[in-house]
Amino acid sequence: MRVLLYATLCLLAPPFAASAHDYEHYAIHLSHPWIVEPPPGAPTAAGYLMITNDGDDRDLLVSVSADFAERAEIHTMTMTDDGIMQMRSHDGPLAVPAGGNVLLEPGGLHIMFRGLSESLKASDSLVVVLEFETAGEVVVEFTVQKRDGAMDLNMSHGDES
Amino acid sequence: MKMRYVLVGLVAVAVAVITAMGVMEWQRREMVAAEHVAPIDLGGPFTMMAHDGRTVTQEDLVGRRALIFFGFTTCPEICPATLNEVSIWLDALGDDGAMIDPYFVSVDPERDTQERMAEYVSYFSPRIMGLVGTDAQLAEMARGYKVYYARIDLDDGDYTMDHTAAIYLMDTDGNFHDAITHSATREEAIAKLRAWAG
Numbered sequence: 001m002r003v004l005l006y007a008t009l010c011l012l013a014p015p016f017a018a019s020a021h022d023y024e025h026y027a028i029h030l031s032h033p034w035i036v037e038p039p040p041g042a043p044t045a046a047g048y049l050m051i052t053n054d055g056d057d058r059d060l061l062v063s064v065s066a067d068f069a070e071r072a073e074i075h076t077m078t079m080t081d082d083g084i085m086q087m088r089s090h091d092g093p094l095a096v097p098a099g100g101n102v103l104l105e106p107g108g109l110h111i112m113f114r115g116l117s118e119s120l121k122a123s124d125s126l127v128v129v130l131e132f133e134t135a136g137e138v139v140v141e142f143t144v145q146k147r148d149g150a151m152d153l154n155m156s157h158g159d160e161s
Numbered sequence: 162m163k164m165r166y167v168l169v170g171l172v173a174v175a176v177a178v179i180t181a182m183g184v185m186e187w188q189r190r191e192m193v194a195a196e197h198v199a200p201i202d203l204g205g206p207f208t209m210m211a212h213d214g215r216t217v218t219q220e221d222l223v224g225r226r227a228l229i230f231f232g233f234t235t236c237p238e239i240c241p242a243t244l245n246e247v248s249i250w251l252d253a254l255g256d257d258g259a260m261i262d263p264y265f266v267s268v269d270p271e272r273d274t275q276e277r278m279a280e281y282v283s284y285f286s287p288r289i290m291g292l293v294g295t296d297a298q299l300a301e302m303a304r305g306y307k308v309y310y311a312r313i314d315l316d317d318g319d320y321t322m323d324h325t326a327a328i329y330l331m332d333t334d335g336n337f338h339d340a341i342t343h344s345a346t347r348e349e350a351i352a353k354l355r356a357w358a359g
Binding site for chain 1: 234235236237238239241242245277280281284285309313315316317319321323324325326327342343
């Protein structure tokens with residue numbers, strides 16, 4: 001379902017498809033890393049990608065780091081039944097199941113970059129290091145993109161794994 | 162003679178069709194009424210500062226259609242997504258949305274200054290009015306609008322805010338009309354706004 005959603009997004013949003021880029025590192029496959037362009041002066045930015053694990057064993061995303069931000073953390077975003085938005089740090093490392101994937105997407109799991117040291121502009125390319133327990137460090141370039149017009153608020157939330 | 166039977170038949174069919182359409186319209190209105198479930202005593206007095214320095218109170222809503230939502234400028238996710246959506250809705254509505262005044266109310270008085278709010282909202286749309294206030298001013302407005310907000314400390318001294326994410330539609334008399342919730346699609350939101358303000 002999440003793969004379908006991701007595929008649909010790529011089809012709906014040409015800028016996504018145009019700048020989609022993938023990384024392979026051992027069993028870990030990273031698709032379409034991107035950061036939504038933050039409004040001017042905003043000290044935070046959210047990053048997204050899909051992490052696929054083609055291996056036979058579960059892997060863990062242990063940490064995220066980037067030179068342009070003081071902190072980079074996995075956050076969850078949930079909406080309570082009475083319509084209250086809650087953002088929290090993800091509890092511990094993010095598990096990527098064997099033969100499965102985890103989607104970080106608007107409205108759900110995201111990488112929260114805090115304490116931005118520079119203003120991020122659409123089409124910027126920024127180096128982010130993802131450290132996995134088994135696969136090790138993966139250096140990834142995230143592309144900054146404007147929040148897309150094809151992005152509904154009503155997107156289904158990524159499952160936490 | 163045959164012609165008369167044909168005519169009577171046609172009239173009968175027309176009556177049946179019109180009756181069916183009437184029933185469908187009645188059912189549609191019942192459904193619309195059923196969706197209209199939010200509390201009706203929402204709103205009330207407030208005094209906040211707009212991002213351009215003006216003082217805004219409940220009196221400014223009178224005679225306009227206000228679209229009000231709450232958030233904070235440090236929010237990386239739902240707040241900018243909502244502001245982005247609202248600007249898309251306004252563009253889609255065109256002249257039908259001319260009566261709508263969108264307000265983005267900060268639930269983070271500590272960090273959201275007038276200057277910061279000005280820079281933030283103008284990124285999305287020149288139509289969106291950012292409102293900031295003191296703790297007491299925010300508390301008064303949030304009480305009236307039944308909005309929940311709470312500071313949540315992160316582990317390094319930084320903090321985030323939990324807050325109600327619904328968008329309130331306030332009628333020309335300043336009273337609550339309806340809400341657009343997080344689960345609404347873009348098309349549903351635009352249709353609701355057009356039916357309300359168009």
